Every structure is written in C-alpha cells, then in structure tokens.
Amino acid sequence: MISWRKVWTVAVTEFQNAVRSKAFLIGILLMPSIAALSAVIPKFAGDELDKLERRVAVVDETGRLYPMLSLVADQWNAAQLNKDGSVKGPRFRLHEVKIPAGGRPEDVRMELSDRVRDKEIFAFVELPKALFADAPRIRYYTDSPTFQPLPRWLEEVVGRLVIAERLRNTNVDPQTMLALVREMQLDRLGLLTRSGDGHVAAAKVSDPIRSFVTPLVLMMLMFLIVISTASPLLNSVMEEKMTRISEVLLGSLSPFELMAGKLVGVIGVSMVLSTLYLSGAYAFAVYHGYGDAVTAGQIVWFVVYLILAMTIYGSLFIAIGAAATDLKDAQALMTPCMLLFMAPIFIWMPVVRAPGSTMAIAASLVPFATPVLMTLRMALTPAPTVWQIALGFVLTLATSVFFVWAGGRVFRVGILMQGKSANFAEMWRWVRAG
Amino acid sequence: MTAIDIAGVSKTFGSHLAVDDLSLSVDEGTIYGFIGPNGSGKTTTLRMIMNILLPDRGAIHLLGRTGSSAARDDVGYLPEERGLYRKMSVGRLLHYYGALKGAAAADIERETTFWLERLDLAKWRHHKIEALSKGMSQKVQLIATVIARPRVVILDEPFSGLDPVNANVLREAVLELRRRGATIVFSTHDMGVAEEMCDRIFMIFKGRKVLDGTLDEIQARYGHDTVRVRTEAGRAALDGQPDVEAVSDYGNLQEVRLTTDPQAFLARLIERTPVFHFEVTRPSLHDIFVRIAQPDADAGRIAEVGR
Numbered sequence: 103m104i105s106w107r108k109v110w111t112v113a114v115t116e117f118q119n120a121v122r123s124k125a126f127l128i129g130i131l132l133m134p135s136i137a138a139l140s141a142v143i144p145k146f147a148g149d150e151l152d153k154l155e156r157r158v159a160v161v162d163e164t165g166r167l168y169p170m171l172s173l174v175a176d177q178w179n180a181a182q183l184n185k186d187g188s189v190k191g192p193r194f195r196l197h198e199v200k201i202p203a204g205g206r207p208e209d210v211r212m213e214l215s216d217r218v219r220d221k222e223i224f225a226f227v228e229l230p231k232a233l234f235a236d237a238p239r240i241r242y243y244t245d246s247p248t249f250q251p252l253p254r255w256l257e258e259v260v261g262r263l264v265i266a267e268r269l270r271n272t273n274v275d276p277q278t279m280l281a282l283v284r285e286m287q288l289d290r291l292g293l294l295t296r297s298g299d300g301h302v303a304a305a306k307v308s309d310p311i312r313s314f315v316t317p318l319v320l321m322m323l324m325f326l327i328v329i330s331t332a333s334p335l336l337n338s339v340m341e342e343k344m345t346r347i348s349e350v351l352l353g354s355l356s357p358f359e360l361m362a363g364k365l366v367g368v369i370g371v372s373m374v375l376s377t378l379y380l381s382g383a384y385a386f387a388v389y390h391g392y393g394d395a396v397t398a399g400q401i402v403w404f405v406v407y408l409i410l411a412m413t414i415y416g417s418l419f420i421a422i423g424a425a426a427t428d429l430k431d432a433q434a435l436m437t438p439c440m441l442l443f444m445a446p447i448f449i450w451m452p453v454v455r456a457p458g459s460t461m462a463i464a465a466s467l468v469p470f471a472t473p474v475l476m477t478l479r480m481a482l483t484p485a486p487t488v489w490q491i492a493l494g495f496v497l498t499l500a501t502s503v504f505f506v507w508a509g510g511r512v513f514r515v516g517i518l519m520q521g522k523s524a525n526f527a528e529m530w531r532w533v534r535a536g
Numbered sequence: 537m538t539a540i541d542i543a544g545v546s547k548t549f550g551s552h553l554a555v556d557d558l559s560l561s562v563d564e565g566t567i568y569g570f571i572g573p574n575g576s577g578k579t580t581t582l583r584m585i586m587n588i589l590l591p592d593r594g595a596i597h598l599l600g601r602t603g604s605s606a607a608r609d610d611v612g613y614l615p616e617e618r619g620l621y622r623k624m625s626v627g628r629l630l631h632y633y634g635a636l637k638g639a640a641a642a643d644i645e646r647e648t649t650f651w652l653e654r655l656d657l658a659k660w661r662h663h664k665i666e667a668l669s670k671g672m673s674q675k676v677q678l679i680a681t682v683i684a685r686p687r688v689v690i691l692d693e694p695f696s697g698l699d700p701v702n703a704n705v706l707r708e709a710v711l712e713l714r715r716r717g718a719t720i721v722f723s724t725h726d727m728g729v730a731e732e733m734c735d736r737i738f739m740i741f742k743g744r745k746v747l748d749g750t751l752d753e754i755q756a757r758y759g760h761d762t763v764r765v766r767t768e769a770g771r772a773a774l775d776g777q778p779d780v781e782a783v784s785d786y787g788n789l790q791e792v793r794l795t796t797d798p799q800a801f802l803a804r805l806i807e808r809t810p811v812f813h814f815e816v817t818r819p820s821l822h823d824i825f826v827r828i829a830q831p832d833a834d835a836g837r838i839a840e841v842g843r
Binding site: 518 | 589611612613614617618619621622623624632633635637677680
C-alpha cells in the first residue's frame with residue numbers, strides 16, 4: 103500500500119532542497135542570460151566583422167561589365183553608412199586588373215592569389231568572356247570561403263548587369279534598363295480565414311517572430327527545463343546511495359514511495375521554472391506587440407508534455423543514479439541517455455522547414471522526442487492534426503508509465519548495492535526479475 | 537508481547553548463504569544484543585527485520601504484523617553506515633525524518649527539543665550537518681532514529697567509532713529509550729557493552745544462530761572452567777602447564793581456561809611464582825565469542841551450542 107503522505111513529504115523536501123540552493127537561483131538567471139547572449143553575441147560579433155572594408159580585384163575579360171559593377175559597388179557602399187557616418191555593413195572596394203597584352207591569365211591569377219595571401223586584397227573575381235554564353239559562371243577566388251555577403255552580392259549584381267548588357271542591344275535607355283531588371287520582393291502571407299458570421303478576414307503577413315522564433319523558444323524552453331531540473335536527480339540519488347542516506351530512508355518508506363516523491367518534487371521545480379520563464383517571455387512578447395504569438399492551448403500542451411518528459415527522464419536518471427557506484431560510471435551510463443535526449447535538437451531544423459513531412463510526423467511520435475518536437479510542431483504551421491497530438495500523448499504517457507515502473511525496479515535493487523556499478527544489461531535483468 | 541518474531545528465515549545472495557534458517561523472538565521492552573564476526577549475517581538480519589531486504593524463506597513478524605512495511609512507522613532504524621544530508625540544518629533534517637515516519641509536526645518539535653537538549657546539541661539546531669563533528673553527527677543520527685518515538689529501535693553498531701565520552705552519552709540515551717518502554721535491538725562488536733546493557737544476547741556465525749539467551753544462561757553453558765590470575769611472572773608462569781587449554785593475555789592479568797580442577801592448578805602455580813590475584817570465574821562473552829569465531833573453531837561445538 104503506497105503512503106501518498108510520505109511521497110508528498112519527500113516531494114516537498116526535494117523541492118525545497120532544489121529551490122533553496124544557490125545553484126537554483128544562479129540557474130534561473132543563467133539560463134535566460136545564456137540564451138540571450140547566444141543570440142546577441144554572434145549577431146554583435148558578426149556585425150562588427152561585417153563592418154570591414156574588403157578590397158576586391160576584378161579581372162573583367164568581357165571588357166564591358168566593370169564600369170557598371172564599380173558604379174553599383176559605390177551605391178552599395180554608400181548604403182552601408184548610417185546618417186551619422188557610422189558603418190553598418192560590409193563595403194566592397196573594387197579595382198580592375200587587366201591581363202597585359204600577350205600575358206597569360208595563369209600568371210595574373212597567381213599574382214592575385216599571392217596578394218590575397220599577403221592580405222593586400224580580400225579576394226579577386228574573374229568575369230570571363232563566356233559570361234554572355236549559355237552557361238555563365240563567375241569565378242570568385244578567396245581564402246575566406248565562409249564569408250558569404252561578397253559572393254552573394256557578386257552573383258546578384260553581375261547577374262543583373264549581364265541581363266542589362268543583353269538588353270542594351272535593344273536600344274532601351276539605361277535608367278529604364280535598370281528599372282526593368284530590378285529585384286523582386288516577395289510577401290509571405292498566411293491563409294485567409296472565415297469567422298463565425300461568415301466574414302472573410304484578410305491573410306496576415308507571415309512574421310518571422312511568430313513563424314520561427316516562437317516555436318524555437320518553446321522548444322528550447324522545454325529542452326532546457328527538462329535537462330536542468332531532471333539531471334540533478336542523478337546526483338541526488340547517487341549522493342544518498344554513497345552516503346548511505348538511502349538505507350535510513352528505506353527504513354521509513356518503500357523504494358517506490360521514495361522515487362515517486364523525488365519525481366513529484368522535481369516536476370514541481372520544473373513547474374516553477376516554466377511559470378517563471380513563460381511569464382517572463384509573455385511579458386516580453388506583450389511589450390513588443392506579440393501577446394497573441396502563443397495560444398492558451400499551446401501552453402496547456404507545453405505543461406502536459408513537460409510533466410511527461412520530466413517523468414520519463416527523471417525515472418531514467420534516478421535509475422542510473424541508483425545503479426552507478428561512482429561518478430565515472432554514472433557519466434558512462436548517462437552518455438547514451440543524453441544522446442537520446444538531444445536527438446530532437448539535431449533534427450529540429452528539417453522539422454521547421456517541413457513540419458508536415460513524414461519525417462517530422464514520425465520523429466514527433468517517438469516518445470523520447472515527442473515532448474520537444476510536438477511542442478515545436480504545435481507552434482508551427484501547418485500544425486499537427488488532432489490524431490497526431492492524441493497519439494503522441496498516448497504513446498508518451500505509456501512510455502512514462504513504463505519508465506516509472508522499470509525505474510522503480512532498478513532503483514529498488516540498485517540503491518542498496520555497493521561495489522561495482524551495473525550496466526544496462528544488468529539493469530534490464532533487474533527490471534525483468536522484479 | 538513479542539516485538540520481533542523471526543521464524544525459519546533464510547537469505548541468499550547469489551551462491552552465498554547469508555542467513556540460514558534463523559529463528560528468534562524478541563520480547564517487548566527488552567534490550568537485545570546481536571553479536572557476531574564481520575560478515576556473519578547481522579546486518580542482513582536487521583535489514584530483513586526492517587523490510588529493506590525480503591527473506592527467501594521464513595517469516596518475520598514485527599509488532600504482530602508481517603510481510604509488509606505496515607509496522608515500519610513504529611520502528612526506528614540506525615544503519616551501520618550512517619547517512620545524513622550534509623546541506624540540511626539539524627532541525628530541518630530531524631523534522632524530515634520524523635515526518636517520513638508519519639509523526640505529527642508538533643510531536644516532532646517536542647522530541648527534537650527534548651533530544652537536542654538531552655544530548656547537548658541545542659545550540660546546533662540551526663547549523664548545517666556539514667558543520668558538525670563526527671561525534672555530533674552520530675548523536676544527530678540517533679535522534680533521527682528515535683524522533684518519531686518508535687516502539688522498536690534497531691541500532692546497527694551504534695557505538696562504533698565514538699570516543700568514550702560520546703559512547704557514554706549514547707549509552708545513556710539508549711537506556712532512556714528503554715525507560716520509555718521501547719524495545720531495543722542493537723548489534724555490536726564491543727562485548728563489554730553487550731554484557732553491561734543487554735537483557736539477552738544473540739550470536740550469529742556464518743549465517744546461523746550459535747547463541748541466544750541471557751548472559752547468565754550463556755555463561756552457565758560454558759561452565760566454570762575459567763580463572764583470572766595476576767602473578768609476578770605474568771604470562772610466562774603459564775607456559776608448559778599441562779592443564780591450561782587457552783590463555784587470554786591482558787598484560788597484567790591473564791584469563792585462563794582449564795581442563796582440570798582450579799584448586800589443583802592454583803597449587804601448581806604457587807610453586808612457580810608469587811600469586812597476587814586468583815579468581816574462579818565464568819568465561820567472559822569475549823572469550824565465548826572468540827571460542828566460537830576463531831578460525832579453527834570446532835564445527836561440532838558450534839553446532840552443539842547452537843541448539
């Protein structure tokens with residue numbers, strides 16, 4: 103007979119131990135700080151790097167494109183300056199290099215390569231005569247292949263200039279010509295909706311914050327809350343085992359009551375964390391006019407999946423803590439579990455690109471990944487269908503029940519075992535032996 | 537009433553038979569001492585009483601109840617290797633352990649105050665466990681064991697590793713528990729403590745019961761074949777004596793087990809050396825323990841006393 107009063111006593115103590123620790127307070131502040139810094143630092147660092155001026159040599163074998171290219175570069179550079187004269191983006195300083203009469207192109211390329219190596223220039227580009235033929239290719243030489251803005255700019259601008267050159271033969275005036283080849287803009291819109299009274303509402307412009315940032319934030323919140331609150335269970339169980347506290351406790355309550363209490367306690371901690379973070383995020387969103395970015399239904403499902411994920415991974419970590427007899431063995435046992443837990447993070451990008459794909463649907467129905475991936479999918483469009491949400495919930499619920507049952511069996515045997523750590527095969531034997 | 541009733545209990549770990557067909561009955565209100573060499577099955581027996589381990593065969597009744605954790609709330613258990621949460625304060629820890637036994641907060645508070653004062657720890661109530669000395673931690677551990685006023689208290693090696701002052705304080709605490717009516721079972725390697733404190737003594741050796749009774753009963757079974765002597769020549773005076781079976785040498789005093797009449801032995805001893813002290817006595821528990829547990833212990837003799 104389970105004494106729920108004892109389960110509650112353990113849960114309250116575990117909860118208090120967790121929230122009273124300095125680590126918890128630091129963790130509360132640290133997690134959003136890391137998230138903010140990981141968003142801000144690359145942007146800031148990227149912007150800073152992008153402000154450099156890049157010197158680029160152009161070998162124009164067509165003999166027709168460089169003057170226009172240089173002109174467009176000047177316009178681009180002017181657009182990279184703020185009103186106060188400060189720089190906001192990368193600037194490209196072009197100069198033309200000609201192949202001397204009778205000279206070999208290889209020699210020029212070699213000389214320019216050396217100049218790139220000597221940091222005299224950033225890159226050089228060849229505009230071959232064949233540019234106006236059927237398979238036009240620009241040749242861009244650099245030792246910084248990961249820098250994207252310059253090759254992208256060249257691709258786009260030279261492409262337009264080549265079209266313009268072709269049109270020139272049609273005697274169109276140059277200004278009209280540039281207007282004719284002007285870049286297109288694409289508006290991303292959602293679908294039209296019909297309200298209850300039959301009124302059709304116009305499609306809303308898709309907003310990257312709603313369509314991309316919100317799902318990502320919800321998914322990362324789920325991931326970080328589970329990892330930061332469930333994994334300390336491993337240490338707590340190991341500490342009780344090593345210091346023999348577990349034997350004292352087992353003199354007062356059953357292993358299942360102890361384990362259930364620990365689980366309820368950390369689920370409580372995860373609820374506090376999610377309430378704090380979600381309220382903070384909501385306040386932030388409302389302030390910036392995104393109060394409607396997340397629906398109440400999404401929040402309810404977030405909490406449901408958080409509880410299930412905490413149950414699955416909490417049971418797993420408790421079982422490992424009970425089976426291991428030192429930290430090294432525990433880490434070895436944790437590695438495959440962490441890979442299992444991290445798997446959704448490896449595939450979230452393809453899921454975002456095609457939320458309705460077979461891969462996305464299948465992956466979000468794997469119970470270890472369901473809490474993270476279903477949370478992500480529910481914030482994306484098209485949203486998962488009702489049967490997918492229901493099936494994901496049932497499978498995850500069944501898995502969490504199994505993990506509590508199996509974890510309880512491993513815990514009961516492992517917690518009193520000293521000496522050698524168990525491996526997964528032994529843990530499975532304990533589960534089957536009962 | 538019987539507090540603990542163990543009937544035909546066996547426990548095996550792999551191929552090792554830890555407890556073999558053990559039966560034992562502990563009356564309520566008594567102090568029962570468990571003795572036995574390391575690895576003989578004491579801790580396994582205590583864990584089975586606590587329902588932490590389940591016996592392979594046999595039954596254990598605790599306060600009349602069996603086969604469940606139902607009686608656990610009425611039993612306080614102090615394991616051999618102690619565990620306390622280092623980061624918890626003394627007061628909070630005692631409240632936690634008391635609540636796990638199902639005690640009401642007000643009762644826990646009253647007991648906490650009583651025991652902290654009794655064991656001179658009142659000023660440490662709000663300190664964390666990690667700030668306490670080893671002796672203080674052991675006192676806190678004992679308080680945690682009895683905080684819920686259990687009817688049965690099981691203590692595994694409660695006095696080991698304590699200095700004499702702290703050992704005395706804990707001994708007093710155990711006697712206080714008995715005065716309150718609790719049944720106390722404790723295991724010990726200190727034969728002196730067992731002789732002084734226990735109403736009954738139980739010895740387990742290689743998983744089997746080899747002694748069970750009052751000190752008088754046990755000593756009577758081993759007869760009056762022992763003398764304590766103090767002589768000028770000391771241990772050397774006993775060399776080559778044909779009727780000496782075994783000698784326990786305590787330096788200034790020797791405990792001698794004889795095969796003949798003590799008076800005849802005394803006559804021969806006086807011829808060898810001046811005798812300052814000669815006492816015909818019963819064998820000490822220590823001597824009996826060593827006789828049973830020494831490596832060349834006679835298996836037949838063990839079987840005989842075990843009956």
